[in-house]
Amino acid sequence: MKNPTWHRDEIILALDLYFRMDSSKMTSSHPDIIELSELLNRLPIHDVRPDEVKFRNPNGVNLKLNNFKAFDPSYTGAGMQNYGRLDKKVFEEFESDTKRLHKIANRIREVSSDLDLANKLYLIREIEDEEKFEVKEGAVIYKLHKYRERNTKIIKKKKETEFQRMGKLPCEACMFDFYQKYGSLGYKYIECHHRTPLSEFSSTTRTSLDDLALVCSNCHRMLHRKVDELSVEGLRSILSA
Numbered sequence: 001m002k003n004p005t006w007h008r009d010e011i012i013l014a015l016d017l018y019f020r021m022d023s024s025k026m027t028s029s030h031p032d033i034i035e036l037s038e039l040l041n042r043l044p045i046h047d048v049r050p051d052e053v054k055f056r057n058p059n060g061v062n063l064k065l066n067n068f069k070a071f072d073p074s075y076t077g078a079g080m081q082n083y084g085r086l087d088k089k090v091f092e093e094f095e096s097d098t099k100r101l102h103k104i105a106n107r108i109r110e111v112s113s114d115l116d117l118a119n120k121l122y123l124i125r126e127i128e129d130e131e132k133f134e135v136k137e138g139a140v141i142y143k144l145h146k147y148r149e150r151n152t153k154i155i156k157k158k159k160e161t162e163f164q165r166m167g168k169l170p171c172e173a174c175m176f177d178f179y180q181k182y183g184s185l186g187y188k189y190i191e192c193h194h195r196t197p198l199s200e201f202s203s204t205t206r207t208s209l210d211d212l213a214l215v216c217s218n219c220h221r222m223l224h225r226k227v228d229e230l231s232v233e234g235l236r237s238i239l240s241a
Helices: 008-021 031-040 058-071 085-094 098-113 115-122 141-151 152-166 178-186 217-225 232-240
Strands: 191-194 210-213
Touching: 008 031, 008 085, 008 098, 008 141, 031 152, 031 178, 058 085, 085 098, 098 115, 098 141, 098 210, 115 141, 152 210, 191 217, 210 217, 210 232, 217 232
Parallel strands: none
Antiparallel strands: 191 210
C-alpha cells in the first residue's frame, strides 16, 4: 500500500522551506530537508502510514520541493513534472504572500513541537465534510481550535456564568433555546465555539470565558464551515438579513 498523499499542512511546510532555500542546494542530505522530514513525521495528521520507512523521508521531501520548480515562474529550469494539483494550488495561493505562508508554517511547527499536545490532536477528527470546504490555516491549527473548544472545565464555567446571568442559555447567533424547545431534555444544553480567529491560534493560546460563545448545534456547524473568516456576530448578521 502507498503512503497517504500529501496534506495541505505538509505542502505549506514544504513550500515555506522552498521559498527560503537556494534551489541549487535542494538535496536529500541537506540539514533543512532532513529537519523538515522529521517534522512531517511528527504532524498530528496521518495515523495510518503503510510504509513507515519511506513516509516523508528526506528523499520524498526533496522530491516535493523540486516539484514546485515546475510551475515556479522564477525558476529557469524544467523542474519535476509529477506534482499534484494541490501542490500547484497552494503554490499559487502563497506565491505573492510568503510572509503569511511563513506565519502559518511557524504556527504549525510550534504546535507539532509539543509532543503531548500533538498526541492529543491525533484523536480529534479533522474537518467534517472536508470535501466541501477547507481551512486555510491548515488542519493542525483547526484541530487545536477544536481541542480548545473541548476544555470541559472552562465550558462548564462558561455555561454556569451565563445561566446565572440570564437564567437561560440561548444561542448567541440565532437565540435558539434548547430548554424552551425540548423541555427538561434540553435543560442547560448548549455548545461552545471558540471566538479566537484561526489566524491568531497557537500552542500557547489560553482560553478565557470571553473567548467562548454559546451557540446551538446548527450555528456551530455553520461557523465551522467558514471558521477562517466567519464570526458569531457575522453569522448573526446573516440570520438577521
